[in-house]
Structures are given as structure tokens and as C-alpha cells.
Amino acid sequence: MSENLSRLQRLRIVREWQAYQLGRTDRTIAELEAREALTVRAARTLPPAAPEWKLSLLRTVHGAQVDAVHTGDCAMSGKRTQSMTREQALRALTEDGITACPYCRPDRELGVL
Known part of the structure; x- marks a missing residue:
């Protein structure tokens, strides 16, 4: 063809x-x-993803002072916070002696009890 x-x-x-x-x-x-x-x-x-763990900071005369470790969704952490990884949160609670928030209890979720 x-x-x-x-x-x-x-x-x-x-x-x-x-x-x-x-x-x-x-x-x-x-x-x-x-x-x-x-x-x-x-x-x-889209809003940025919420951090898994937070470190709350207190304002003092000498600058910022570490207050407590919180879960990422804790409402009691205050306005001044710093994001943390799981490893940093574990180290803060076990080695650095930073207290866990008594409301959200990150130590339970991290298995530090």
C-alpha cells in the first residue's frame, strides 16, 4: 500500500x-x-511539623536557663522552647539532670522511669 x-x-x-x-x-x-x-x-x-521533644527555657537576669524536658505537644512548655531529638531528650533527662515536665511526663514515653 x-x-x-x-x-x-x-x-x-x-x-x-x-x-x-x-x-x-x-x-x-x-x-x-x-x-x-x-x-x-x-x-x-502546610505548617512545619511539631517537634517530638522540647526543652523549655526560663528567662533570667543572666540569660536563658533550662527548665524542663517536654513532649512536642505539651501545652505547659511555655513560649520559649528549643526543639530536641529523642537522643537529646534522653541525654538531658539521664545525664544532664534536667527535670521532666510533671504534666506531659516525657520520661514515661522515653522509658526513663
Whole structure:
């Protein structure tokens, strides 16, 4: 059948196929750009993750003084806090002698009792 087609007809068929492929590529690019825009928008609007553990600080005449170790969601930690990792919280309770909050009891969750 292709031998019955002229060169011009074959080139038009190739051009149609290329236009079809270009359309598919353009649609894929548009979908990926839309997904990326959603991801960027979501990253800007989501609040940062709450820390797992916090160290509350007291303001003194000589600067900040460490008060107690808290769980990340403890409401009694106050405004001045510092985020901690699990290892830092364990070290603060066991080696540094910092007290555990009597309300949220991070020592229970950390297994320090």
C-alpha cells in the first residue's frame, strides 16, 4: 500500500503522526507542571511539623536557663522552647539532670522511669 502513496502523501502522514506526538508531549508537560505547582503551593501552606521533644527555657537576669524536658505537644512548655531529638531528650533527662515536665511526663514515653 505504501508504494501506491506519493512522497508528499507519506510526508503528510509522518507530519500528522508527529503533531499527534507533540500534542501528547505538551499535555504531559502541562500535567507535570500543574502537579509541581500544587506541591509547591502545599509546601508553602502546610505548617512545619511539631517537634517530638522540647526543652523549655526560663528567662533570667543572666540569660536563658533550662527548665524542663517536654513532649512536642505539651501545652505547659511555655513560649520559649528549643526543639530536641529523642537522643537529646534522653541525654538531658539521664545525664544532664534536667527535670521532666510533671504534666506531659516525657520520661514515661522515653522509658526513663
